[in-house]
Each structure stands twice: as C-alpha cells, then as structure tokens.
Amino acid sequence: MSSLDEAVAAVEAAVSARDIPQLEAGYEALRSVPRDEFMARSPEMGPRLAGLLSGMPVWHASVYAVAVGALVEWQADATACAPAILDGLRDSLAGAVEFARLWHEKFADEELPDPHGMPSADVQDPAWHTVDKWEMASVAVLADARVRRAVTNRAELLALIDQLEPDYGSLACVQRALLLLDDEPLLVLDRASGRAFRMRMSGIADNFQLQTMMAGVLIGGGHLPGEAPSPEALALCTADHIDVNAARALPPTSRAFNFVTPAGQWIWSEGVPSDIPVVDGIRRLVLDPPPYQHSFGAGRFFPRVPGRLDLEAVLEPADAAPYFADVQEALSVTDSVQR
Template structure:
C-alpha cells in the first residue's frame, strides 16, 4: 500500500513539474518531467488519471506542435480510464482542428514542391529534406495526425462530447478531414465515422412487404452493421415484423455489452430513391426526407452474416421505437419511395 501511494504521489508530482516546465517554456525540463509522467501513468489509479486528464488537456495550447500529439494521446487514455471527457474534449478538438488545417497545408506544399509519395506518418520523425519542403509546423501536423485521431475518438466516444461539439463544428472538422483524405488517399476511417455519429436522431423505417412503418430514435451507432442488428432486434424481436430476430446477446453487444458474436441480416436497407444502403456505411447515409431520415426495409436478397457488435467498442449505442405509424401515413410515405435498384445484376426479392 505504501508503494502504491508513493507511486501515485510520484505521478502527480511529475505532472505538477511538467505543468510548471511548460508554463516556463523549459523545454528540457518539460521533456524530463513528461518521461516521469509517462512512467507513472502505468501505475496510476483511475482516481489519479481522472485528475490528470483535464490538467493534461489544459496544457495542449501551450505545448509545441509535435509533442502536443503525445499529450493528446495521454489525455485520451485518461478519459478511457474515467477522466471527464467533457472537460478534456474542448482542448483536444481544438488541437485536432489546428492539426487538420496544418496537415492540409502539408499536402498542398508537398504537391507544390514536386509531389511524390507522401511520407508515412507512422515512421520516424521528418528529416531536414521534408522540413525544407513543407515547414516544421505542417510536418509536425502530418506526423501527429494519427495521434490526434486516437485522442479525438476517445473524446467522441462520449455522447456529451458529441452533442457539446455541435453539428456546425463537426461539419467543419469533417470538411478539413475530407481535404486531407482526398489529397493523400489515406483513410482516417475511425475519426471520420466518429464525427458522423448521430444522437437522439429521429428515423422512420418503412417495411415494404407488410406496408407498416415505425418511428424510431437512434443514438451512438457507429456503422450500419450495428444499426441493422438493432433494427432487427427492435422490430422483429419486438414482435412487429416477421423474420429472424437477433439473439439477446447479438443485440446486447450492439448496445453496451463487450465483444462480438455472429449474426445474420434480416433486411435489405434501401434509400427512398431505391439505392441500396450498405452495412459498411453509417446511419448518416440514410437520406433526410421532410426533416427525418427515411429508410425502407426490403427482404434480404441473399443471406448476409457479420460479427454483431459496435464499431466503437467504448461507445454506447441504442435504438428505441417511439411509435408505430398509422396506415395512411405509412401508405403516403411508401408511395414516394422507389423500388430497390439492381446492384451488380442482383435484384432484391419482394
């Protein structure tokens, strides 16, 4: 017990020393103190990391580009151990926005100075030739972007952060990320999907074979695989539709339970214009019609299986049924929907 207390004291003492060195712009002192913080983190309790997360996050605006990525990652690790994500997220998302802007500049300068294969951001630090081509700030942003992705996803796992960030800010982050992805061909899929997650989002599902409709509300669903399983759980498992219902375990891992279990699809998900909506996408792919996302459920054209679970294992997901639509309302909505289109020569049944 004494060793544990001393270990935690060293961790907090090191963090205090790191904060002082950063404020004093003591580069060497900050590096030494951070190494002590890093070593102490592994033995720190959840209570200690709960205190450390907001303190580390608050340092991010003062830490130079490059090292700031590691501080962001450690902040994310503190949040995963229970630190208050709402207190940490504003600093991390501000840093992400700056890193994305500078990474976009990196791509533009790289192309303007001769192009060629982009450096691997997972490799060693940029050499003098790279720094001469793009500048130190842009290079630091490119090399730390994977770290900012990790830290930001840790924040965005929390509904309070997603709703607190606001749709406008997330749209700006997505646009900056799109520019980087299109310029590089690199897929920051986890960050992209995390920024797209919807909360308390209305969804209307129309089951074409039975002519029935359902008003639902979805939150924290990372991809359409997860949504598909939850739709089957709520509508088939709830006794509203015929077909195969997921097992309780299949549904649970799509909400809060850990792990993955095999499942089989119950529907073909179709947009109102007849376009298939693939499970590999996200609920944001579902078009908005008259202010509400509108989805058509057709019979599956063939059997499709996948591991039921959550794209973001630390993100709680849910789908709830709010009401069954009346016959007239459902008939009107279905009348505006096109039949499912053929895909690769395959036409869905029903």
C-alpha cells in the first residue's frame, strides 16, 4: 500500500470513528505525500475525500475541502466533488450570517473576531472561521461549466454572500464564480452604426474581460472601426490554458466602448456581465464610443475559466431599427451613479 493509500485509509477510519486527533494526523500524513503522486491520482482521490466531508466536524471539513479543491485543479472530476463542497459553502455562509447576527445582539458595536484565524473558545460557531476555505474549494469546482449549470440554489448562495459581506469582508471570488453566465444570449446595439449583433457569451468573469473580447470580435472581425486588442490580450481572455505566472504581466489594451443599458445607464467595467439587463427575454447592451481614453491590463479573473464570445448574426440598420426604438441617450457619469 502506498503512502497516499495509507493516509486516505487513516482519514476514512478517523471519520468512521469520529476520532479528531486521528483525523488531524491523517491530514498531516496527506501533506507529506509527494506532490507528483497526489497529482497523478487526483481523479481517484478527489471524489474519495469529498465523500468524507459531510462526516467531519465543521472546521476539519473546511480544511479538507481546500485539499479537495486542489485535487480538482489537478484533474479530479469537479462534478463528483462539487455537491459536498457547495453544500459545505451553503452551511458555512448561513452559519457565519447567524454568528454575526448573534454577535451584534450580544456585543453591540464590538468588533467581530478575525474570520481568517483559528477557531477559539470565544467563537462558539466555527462556521465563522471556515467561509474562506469553502470559498477556495467552491471556486475550484465552479471553474467547471458543468458544475455551474447544475447549481440549483445560486440565488440563495448569492443572497447569503450579500448578507455576510458587510460583517465579513469581500467574498468577490465565489460571488463572481456564481455569477458566471454560460451559453447566455446577448443582443449588442451599436449606436453609432445602427447595427446590432446577436452574440452568445460564456465564462466571462468581469466587464474588463468582456470589453477586450467584444473589441476582438467586432473590431478585430471588421464589423466596427477602431483598434483591435492584440492577439496576446485576446489569448489571456479566451485560451483554454494560460500560464498563470506569465499572465501576471498583463498586456495593456484600450477600452473600445462605453457599455450602456437601453435605459441610458452606464455599465461599469468593474462590474460583471450579469449587470447587463434582460429586455424581452435577452440581455441587451448598447455600445457608445468611450468618453475618455482608458487602458487596462487584459486578462481574466479566473485563470481556469476561458471566456467565449461568439458572434451568431449581424443585423444591418434596417433590421436592427426596432431594437433601438426604446434606447435612451446615455446619462452623464453623475446621473448614472445616482440611478
């Protein structure tokens, strides 16, 4: 029996016996396994360890969940590992929300404990200290589009995140992972040319990424005038695999468009594609020229999630005109913020 088999067998025995010291010893044994062996056997070990999470104490489950997330990044099947991890995320978020509520009731304005520390006697609900670990594990499985499509309680998870963030701090990673759109139809209206473009987007984490990809499709494809992004910039947004270390030096690209809703409000580059409103059953985006020059580093928020933006049809002005009928002039920056 290999060292990895021995370590996992010890963890299984610890969970069965509810033996916490043995469970902790099993984790240390796993950490001592050579990385190459763990990576090679990740397809087998990821689901095997994920199946043990529900039988572990709250804190220990979150620590093991991070290990499962790493195995998913090393080729373990995300769909097999995701149910246990996303259940853990939900329970952790709900527990942390309740902990914060009770803390405020008891201690009023006293500062909450550091959520990134170790559980202590002062914090009776360990969920408060597990959220960041479940976030890491959840982002790993949500990088797989099959997992994202299977999530049935997305609205509940996002609502819990919204409730928790004021007390806990940013949970942008898991929030953006849950907000990723897949095979999402998009109708793009270019105000200057009067043309419309039927598109479909997947795996785009923020509107900076969408800006780069939109310019690549519409300007690079010869449909609109302007300066197209470099091949390097587009590759960082769309390639199946990218070198994370190389991606740290992001190639600069210029904002080609100002994103606007049909009602005239700006859609900020710092936002996400799900900010684009749905009108008559399809997300509808208006393109205006950028009001000022702005450059940013092209890339993507999730290295393991390639973005896709497919052009499905081009509507010339006569065919596009009905879609412009209710489009409003863009508001000023101030008015857009106030609304």
